[in-house]
Amino acid sequence: MAAQRVDIVEVGPRDGLQNEDRVLSVPERVELIDRAISAGIRRIEAVSFVNPRRVPQMAGAEEVMAEVRRLPGVSYIGLVLNRKGLDRALRAGVDEVNIAIPATDEFCRRNQGCTVEEMLAAYDDIARAAAADGMPVSVTVSTAFGCPFEGETEPERVVEIARRAADAGAVEIALADTIGVGVPRQVAELVRKVGGIAGGAGLRCHFHNTRNTGYANALAAHEHGVTVLDASVGGFGGCPFAPAATGNIATEDLLYMLHRSGVQTGIDLDAVSQTGTWLGTRLDKDLRPSWAARERSRDEHPAAARGAPETGPGASRPSLATLRGVFHCYSGGPWSPRWRRGETTPLAPGAARSPASAGRSVAIRPREHHLATAASTKHLFVTGGVAPVSGRV
Ligand code: MG
Secondary structure: OOOOEOEEEEOHHHHHOOOOOOOOOHHHHHHHHHHHHHOOOOEEEEEEOOOOOOOHHHOOHHHHHHHOOOOOOOEEEEEEOOHHHHHHHHHHOOOEEEEEEEOOHHHHHHHHOOOHHHHHHHHHHHHHHHHHOOOOEEEEEEOOOOEOOOEOOOHHHHHHHHHHHHHOOOOEEEEEOOOOOOOHHHHHHHHHHHHOOOOOOEEEEEOEOOOOOHHHHHHHHHHOOOOEEEEEHHHOOOOOOOOOOOOEOEHHHHHHHHHHOOOEOOOOHHHHHHHHHHHHHHHOOOOOOOHHHHHHHHHHOHHHHOOOOOOOOOOOOOOHHHHOOOEEEEEOOOOOHHHHHOOEEEOOOOOEOOHHHOOOEEEOOOHHHOOEEEEOOEEEEEOOOOOOOOOOO
C-alpha cells in the first residue's frame, strides 16, 4: 500500500526559473522562496552554483542565500556541478547539495560540457569533499527516461549510475524525466530496479509534463513506494539545454491530486496556488492551465462556473476590484468579441491605468487562458491566467 504522506521538494526557484526568459531579481527570488516556505514547503531547491554566464537566471546565488529566511526544519538545496560549485555552496550555507548526472553522454556534453564518466568522476570528488564537511549530497540522474539527443535511455545505465552514486555516499537518488517522455509503466520499472540497489539512499522522482504524463508518472512513482517528489510552483521551468522540454509538474496540481487522494503533504494548496499566480506576473507569462487556479477562479467568479461566456457582450462582469493585479488594465475602445480569437492589441499610450502595461502590446490568448470583461469604458485583460487576486483599483 502506498504511503499516506509524500514530501515535496519545491524546485521552482532553481529548475523553474532557469529556463525563463525573464531573469528575476535577487529580492524576487527571495520572495518566491519565502512564499513557498510560508506555504509549508520544507525542502526547496533554492539556488544553483553554476556559471552565471551560462545560466544568468541563477546569478547571485550567494546573495539569495544571504537574504532568505532561515527557519528550523527547512532545508535549502543548492545545485552544484563541480568542486568549485560545492565550495561556493558550502560558503553560502546551504543545507544540502544536489548534483545532476545525466544518463546519456550527448546530453551531459551539451548540458555540462563533459561525458557521463567524467561527471561521475567529478561527483566522486564532490562527494568526498562534501562528506568531509558533513554536507548531505543527493544525486539527480537526468535523462533517466529518455534523451533529446540519444533517444531511449537504457534502464541498466540509470541503475549503474544510481549504484555508483549510492556507493559514493549519496543520501538520495532522484530519477529525472528531464524532457517529459516517460510513462507510468517505465516509472514503475525504473523505481523497482533502482530501489533495489540504492541501499540506504532514499528515492526521489522528478517529472516534466511535456506530454501530459507528468502527473500520471508522479502517481505511479508514489504507488510504487516513492515518498519524495519534485515539483515547481506554477509549472514553470524546462531545461535550457534540452530542446522541447516544457515545464516541471506544477506543485499546486500535484498537491491537488495527492490531497484529494488522501495523501498528506503538510503544504497549503491555496498558498502555493497564489504563489504560482504571483510568479506568473513576475515572469510576465501565462500560467499553464491549472485545476487549482481554475478552481480558485470559479470560487470568485461563480458565473464562469455556470458556463456564462467569459468574453463578449454576454460576459459576466467581475468587479474591477477582484481583478486588479494579474491584468493589464487600460481604458478606451469598444468592447469587442474579436479579442477572443488570439491576436495582439496595442495599448494606447497614456490610457493604461497600470504603469507596467503603458504603451505595451497585449497578446490576447485563447479563451481558456484569458478572461476579459468590461466595466464602463475600462477593459481588463488577463494575460497571466485566470487566477484572480484581490485588491482595489
Ligand atoms: Mg526539471
